[in-house]
Amino acid sequence: MSGLFISFEGPDGAGKTTVLEAVTKTVGAQLGDQLLVTREPGGNQISEAIRDIILNPENTEMDPRTEALLYAAARRQHLTETILPALRQGKVVLCDRYVDSSVAYQGAGRQIGEQAVYDMNTFATNGLLPDLTLYFDVPSEVGIARIKAHRQDDVDRLDQEALAFHKLVRAGYLRLRDAYPERITTVDATQPLNTVIQTATDLVNQAIANR
Ligand SMILES: Nc1ncnc2c1ncn2[C@@H]1O[C@H](COP(=O)(O)OP(=O)(O)OP(=O)(O)O)[C@@H](O)[C@H]1O
Numbered sequence: 001m002s003g004l005f006i007s008f009e010g011p012d013g014a015g016k017t018t019v020l021e022a023v024t025k026t027v028g029a030q031l032g033d034q035l036l037v038t039r040e041p042g043g044n045q046i047s048e049a050i051r052d053i054i055l056n057p058e059n060t061e062m063d064p065r066t067e068a069l070l071y072a073a074a075r076r077q078h079l080t081e082t083i084l085p086a087l088r089q090g091k092v093v094l095c096d097r098y099v100d101s102s103v104a105y106q107g108a109g110r111q112i113g114e115q116a117v118y119d120m121n122t123f124a125t126n127g128l129l130p131d132l133t134l135y136f137d138v139p140s141e142v143g144i145a146r147i148k149a150h151r152q153d154d155v156d157r158l159d160q161e162a163l164a165f166h167k168l169v170r171a172g173y174l175r176l177r178d179a180y181p182e183r184i185t186t187v188d189a190t191q192p193l194n195t196v197i198q199t200a201t202d203l204v205n206q207a208i209a210n211r
């Protein structure tokens, strides 16, 4: 059986991590060790070290292209150490964020060029894109309000950015969705959490059944 690669994408507070946890429980019950759930930087030493540099609040002077290159480097290592071996073993891989996050956050949000960031990530990933991407769509105000309400302790450098930045990010995601309609499926993440979880679970199960 061939592997299956599914990414979860969307702006901050869309519900990716919460939904992924719920999906993992149901899908994991069927697949057992044939399911790998991961997120960048993925727990490997090199990517974690890179991530520490990116998210260190003292690094406020980081150039946007430096940031984009570091994310791509961390992604590369996570891909080669974690994702590719699992896919080669025929596993289903669910990943919290991947290339689209860089296109939306660095390309659109930091305005260094969505195509340039996409192309740089094509080099980093050797062109490996997910078989399916679930894009959790919420207006920026909703996503930010959720983060503020539930995760006051989790304020990293990116969460301190203004609403304007989040709006650019969402616009970037919407352009990606329009550019890659076959890969990217939109989930309306403003719906009640249980509805979003059910929709995402159905889409993942469908992809598993069709692989
Ligand atoms: N559909 C929903 N309705 C209401 N609250 C939600 C919904 N989805 C998620 N939440 C809540 O919003 C908060 C943010 O969710 P979560 O951390 O899963 O988002 P995320 O997309 O992973 O964000 P980030 O990109 O910052 O990691 C959580 O407290 C979660 O319980």
Ligand SMILES: [Mg+2]
Pocket: 016, 017, 018, 096
């Ligand atoms: Mg998350």
